Amino acid sequence: MPHLLELHDLEVRFALRTGDIIAIDGVDLTLDKGETLGLVGESGAGKSVTGFSIINLISKPGYISKGKIIFNGDEISSYSDEKMREIRGNKISMIFQDPMMTLNPVFTIGFQMIETLQAHRKISKADARNIALEKLKKVHIPSPEQRLEQYPHELSGGMRQRIIIAISLLTDPAIIIADEPTTALDVTIQAEIMDLLQELCESENMALILITHDLGVVSQVTERMAVMYAGKIIECGLTDQIVKHPVHPYTEGLIKSIPGTVITPGCDLVQIPGMMPTLTNIPPGCAFNPRCYLKEAICTTKTPELKDAGNGVWAACHMR
Amino acid sequence: MNTDNIILSIRNVVKHFDISGGFLDQIRFKKGRFRLEETTVKAVNDVSLFIKKGETLSVVGESGCGKSTLARVVMGLYPPNSGEVHYGGKRIDNLNHKQMLPFRKKMQMIFQDPYASLNPRKTVQQTLEEPLRFHHPELSGNEINDKIDQVMEQVGVDQAWIKRYPHEFSGGQRQRISIARGLILDPEFIVADEPVSALDVSIQAQILNLLMKAGRERDLTYLFITHDLSVVRHISTRVAVMYLGTICELAKAEDLFADPRHPYTKALLSAIPVVGEKRAKQIKLKGEVPTPVHLPTGCVFHARCVYANERCLHQIPELLTLDNGTCIACHAVEENRIIS
Numbered sequence: 258m259p260h261l262l263e264l265h266d267l268e269v270r271f272a273l274r275t276g277d278i279i280a281i282d283g284v285d286l287t288l289d290k291g292e293t294l295g296l297v298g299e300s301g302a303g304k305s306v307t308g309f310s311i312i313n314l315i316s317k318p319g320y321i322s323k324g325k326i327i328f329n330g331d332e333i334s335s336y337s338d339e340k341m342r343e344i345r346g347n348k349i350s351m352i353f354q355d356p357m358m359t360l361n362p363v364f365t366i367g368f369q370m371i372e373t374l375q376a377h378r379k380i381s382k383a384d385a386r387n388i389a390l391e392k393l394k395k396v397h398i399p400s401p402e403q404r405l406e407q408y409p410h411e412l413s414g415g416m417r418q419r420i421i422i423a424i425s426l427l428t429d430p431a432i433i434i435a436d437e438p439t440t441a442l443d444v445t446i447q448a449e450i451m452d453l454l455q456e457l458c459e460s461e462n463m464a465l466i467l468i469t470h471d472l473g474v475v476s477q478v479t480e481r482m483a484v485m486y487a488g489k490i491i492e493c494g495l496t497d498q499i500v501k502h503p504v505h506p507y508t509e510g511l512i513k514s515i516p517g518t519v520i521t522p523g524c525d526l527v528q529i530p531g532m533m534p535t536l537t538n539i540p541p542g543c544a545f546n547p548r549c550y551l552k553e554a555i556c557t558t559k560t561p562e563l564k565d566a567g568n569g570v571w572a573a574c575h576m577r
Numbered sequence: 578m579n580t581d582n583i584i585l586s587i588r589n590v591v592k593h594f595d596i597s598g599g600f601l602d603q604i605r606f607k608k609g610r611f612r613l614e615e616t617t618v619k620a621v622n623d624v625s626l627f628i629k630k631g632e633t634l635s636v637v638g639e640s641g642c643g644k645s646t647l648a649r650v651v652m653g654l655y656p657p658n659s660g661e662v663h664y665g666g667k668r669i670d671n672l673n674h675k676q677m678l679p680f681r682k683k684m685q686m687i688f689q690d691p692y693a694s695l696n697p698r699k700t701v702q703q704t705l706e707e708p709l710r711f712h713h714p715e716l717s718g719n720e721i722n723d724k725i726d727q728v729m730e731q732v733g734v735d736q737a738w739i740k741r742y743p744h745e746f747s748g749g750q751r752q753r754i755s756i757a758r759g760l761i762l763d764p765e766f767i768v769a770d771e772p773v774s775a776l777d778v779s780i781q782a783q784i785l786n787l788l789m790k791a792g793r794e795r796d797l798t799y800l801f802i803t804h805d806l807s808v809v810r811h812i813s814t815r816v817a818v819m820y821l822g823t824i825c826e827l828a829k830a831e832d833l834f835a836d837p838r839h840p841y842t843k844a845l846l847s848a849i850p851v852v853g854e855k856r857a858k859q860i861k862l863k864g865e866v867p868t869p870v871h872l873p874t875g876c877v878f879h880a881r882c883v884y885a886n887e888r889c890l891h892q893i894p895e896l897l898t899l900d901n902g903t904c905i906a907c908h909a910v911e912e913n914r915i916i917s
């Protein structure tokens with residue numbers, strides 16, 4: 258069966274005055290109907306750029322320099338801006354970390370929801386309002402009729418993020434891409450929003466790409482995950498398997514360095530020495546090699562490809 | 578209680594901020610007449626705690642519950658509206674600048690955002706040198722350099738970087754430099770306000786290890802502020818859980834995580850995502866966090882609490898000490914209404 262979404266050898270560059278930098282370097286990903294996929298990695302690894310590239314929202318001077326993106330059998334990476342608008346915010350919705358990227362402070366919630374719907378469908382105001390109400394109920398917003406009349410600033414952070422989710426549901430998308438949707442929220446609220454997203458994926462048979470640096474969240478919400486490092490996917494596969502038995506030494510280090518995973522309180526945490534290289538400074542061979550405890554000569558000359566590591570996990574490491 | 582080894586104690590500290598703004602902002606029209614209305618943020622309300630020498634006391638709680646405000650009151654950066662702060666047996670919240678100087682040496686603070694806390698126009702050398710020259714005018718140039726070298730080595734910053742400016746460093750390196758600055762005067766007590774929250778996990782582990790190592794080697798006492806409960810569990814001796822400006826539970830770290838007693842602590846702990854564990858049923862809270870401008874009556878948590886009854890609506894629960902030393906402010910716990 259063909260996948261709902263496929264990224265083939267995706268490369269994204271930023272054309273800077275000093276030359277191009279490669280932010281995404283040959284990423285392959287697939288997503289099936291109703292599936293939840295986590296995209297993790299540290300700051301600058303390329304998670305957001307990957308997410309944005311799917312809906313062609315990469316900020317200038319970024320552009321897709323190689324590879325293709327296929328959605329429902331169509332190569333959407335070759336779509337014109339106009340044609341892309343039929344997909345973006347319609348069949349594929351995006352939720353940003355900052356709710357104010359989606360919400361306009363000067364309009365009521367109701368106005369914005371109705372407008373979004375009418376931009377994608379020929380629908381009467383009354384019908385649009387009814388759909389808006391239905392979606393607000395789906396995200397468990399108390400007294401939804403009143404919310405339609407309210408302005409974004411009158412709502413708490415958690416409530417605003419629910420509204421965003423309701424907006425992203427308006428057009429019954431096949432995929433939601435959520436970029437750090439709860440990073441700005443407190444844990445108790447974060448847990449509720451994550452529960453909500455998970456519940457909606459099941460009830461609406463919607464696929465979710467969850468971008469986050471929080472491995473805890475990914476391990477609780479997603480079925481499959483991909484770990485990014487310096488613009489590449491270095492490990493991907495079944496989430497449960499990866500968090501229990503990571504294959505790539507980077508993933509291993511990442512999991513062990515979280516307090517409470519393997520180390521008893523008070524003892525030194527496992528730490529990965531050094532830090533992720535900047536994109537202009539990526540070492541030859543495996544980009545992780547200067548920080549890696551398994552490194553051999555080959556790691557500094559040859560770039561490892563993702564290969565089947567068994568148990569539904571793929572990893573890019575010469576030594577594993 | 579043995580009070581000898583208590584290094585810091587906070588007694589009934591209250592800190593409110595007046596955010597009414599100018600005269601015109603304060604005018605409100607209500608019930609047919611104009612009135613002046615003051616708006617106060619009740620950030621910290623009657624908080625008491627003590628910290629023993631050598632321990633790490635963490636303060637946790639959600640955004641806006643008053644953690645940073647409490648930290649700043651402790652450091653003498655905000656005067657409390659009422660209540661007292663004692664350090665080494667001496668009251669310090671009412672000291673003038675000059676009287677405070679010796680304490681400024683013993684007490685240091687590390688902030689979340691090393692960007693904001695390091696002066697962008699000063700090299701690492703200048704950043705580290707300045708407090709030394711100020712507090713130790715007797716030191717020679719060589720002695721100062723030795724001291725700087727020693728601290729740089731301890732925090733793992735390359736000696737060669739000494740002439741560089743903050744923007745030339747990564748977030749993790751910058752945090753190392755601000756830790757170096759915190760350590761350079763050989764303090765006894767460090768307040769660390771979210772020191773690793775802005776860092777990636779792999780770097781976070783490096784910095785936490787560094788703080789714990791410095792703590793062991795220098796016999797430091799920490800007041801550690803964070804909202805990250807896994808970090809808290811890892812580094813703390815005791816933990817104070819704050820909600821809307823008050824302490825609702827204060828317990829030994831292992832007791833708190835093994836057996837949280839306050840309804841809020843229970844909910845908070847059940848919400849942490851743990852890597853590799855499917856979430857156990859999360860305890861859902863009703864409603865939203867009220868603002869510290871309009872504090873609820875009675876127990877500040879009552880509107881979100883499933884155990885709240887009449888008494889909780891009207892009477893503020895006191896922080897009571899249980900047999901195992903855990904302190905809890907909850908009527909339901911006191912009345913034994915919480916099963917399991």
Ligand SMILES: Nc1ncnc2c1ncn2[C@@H]1O[C@H](COP(=O)(O)OP(=O)(O)OP(=O)(O)O)[C@@H](O)[C@H]1O
Binds near residue numbers: 280298300
């Ligand atoms: N507009 C831009 N111009 C130049 N470089 C950019 C631009 N946007 C992103 N990049 C670079 O692309 C790389 C990947 O960035 P991206 O935002 O995808 O990281 P991320 O994994 O989402 O990180 P974070 O966790 O910090 O959000 C980074 O090194 C970043 O510097």
Ligand SMILES: Nc1ncnc2c1ncn2[C@@H]1O[C@H](COP(=O)(O)OP(=O)(O)OP(=O)(O)O)[C@@H](O)[C@H]1O
Binds near residue numbers: 596639641
């Ligand atoms: N200088 C100030 N003036 C006015 N209000 C303030 C000031 N500092 C803090 N507050 C308010 O006091 C309350 C407590 O703030 P505080 O910064 O102590 O919270 P916190 O627990 O540190 O939160 P966070 O986790 O977001 O850092 C908040 O409502 C905040 O808006």
Ligand code: SF4
Binds near residue numbers: 876886889894906910
């Ligand atoms: S005092 Fe009452 S409202 Fe407050 S936490 Fe306890 S039971 Fe809940």
Ligand SMILES: [Mg+2]
Binds near residue numbers: 304305306436
């Ligand atoms: Mg991002």
Ligand SMILES: [Mg+2]
Binds near residue numbers: 644645646
């Ligand atoms: Mg704070």
